[in-house]
Every structure is written in C-alpha cells, then in structure tokens.
Amino acid sequence: MFELKVVTHFAAAHRLKMVAKKCEDLHGHNWKIEVYIAGNRLNDAGVLVDFGEVKKHISEIMNTLDHKYLNELDWFQDENQPSSENIARHIAERLQKSIGNSHIKVTRVTAWESEDACATYYMAPVSTNSNCSCA
Numbered sequence: 001m002f003e004l005k006v007v008t009h010f011a012a013a014h015r016l017k018m019v020a021k022k023c024e025d026l027h028g029h030n031w032k033i034e035v036y037i038a039g040n041r042l043n044d045a046g047v048l049v050d051f052g053e054v055k056k057h058i059s060e061i062m063n064t065l066d067h068k069y070l071n072e073l074d075w076f077q078d079e080n081q082p083s084s085e086n087i088a089r090h091i092a093e094r095l096q097k098s099i100g101n102s103h104i105k106v107t108r109v110t111a112w113e114s115e116d117a118c119a120t121y122y123m124a125p126v127s128t129n130s131n132c133s134c135a
C-alpha cells in the first residue's frame, strides 16, 4: 500500500451553534488541511498519482472555501454545521469524486483549526483486492 499526503490551507469564517459560547460568535480560522490518498497500484511512471493532478483537484475545492463565510455555503446548512469535523468530511468526499479513479482512495482528511486542535474524517478503507484481475 502506498500513501500520499498533501498539505494545504484556507482561511474562512464560521460560527457554531450549541457548543462553547466562544464558538457561537462569528470568528475565523486559518485551517490547515492534510489530505491522505492511498492505493496499491503504481502507474508506468512509478507513482500512485501525479501530485500536480491531486493538487489541482484540492485547490479547486480550497477555492470554494477560502475567504468564505462557511455557514452560508450550501453544504453547511442545518444539521451539517461548518465544524472542523464536517469540513474534513466535505473535503474528503468532494475530492474522492473529483479524482474519479477507483484505484485511488482518499483515506482521510485532517482539518487543523489551530496549532493544537484538529479533526480527522476517515473514509472507507482501501480494498486490498483491488489488484486482483481474476474476477
């Protein structure tokens, strides 16, 4: 199994209901995002996937979040508040769709909202049978 990691950032504002009073008021974070991608099949160039391609997909997603008021975005309405947990899940699911290759799995995304606090969303594990061509 090979795993790649790409680190990126975005800055945005949010407010969260029903948690510590401090978080209910409008405030911002400089989120640090760590994206993990795994697979067990390398291409002819000896890489799982070109970093440039992965970064292109990630930066498209970051552009939809950067300098936004996250509570106003469609994905973060009602039950789905823009917590670091939900931000991590949103990025993971969107990136998996953008990559559109069943051999390359987004395994987890970690969203750091400060230097000492982060949330990680784990996607379903990569199948170890994906190299099998006997089906």
Ligand SMILES: [Zn+2]
Pocket: 014, 023, 027, 028, 029, 113
């Ligand atoms: Zn916050």
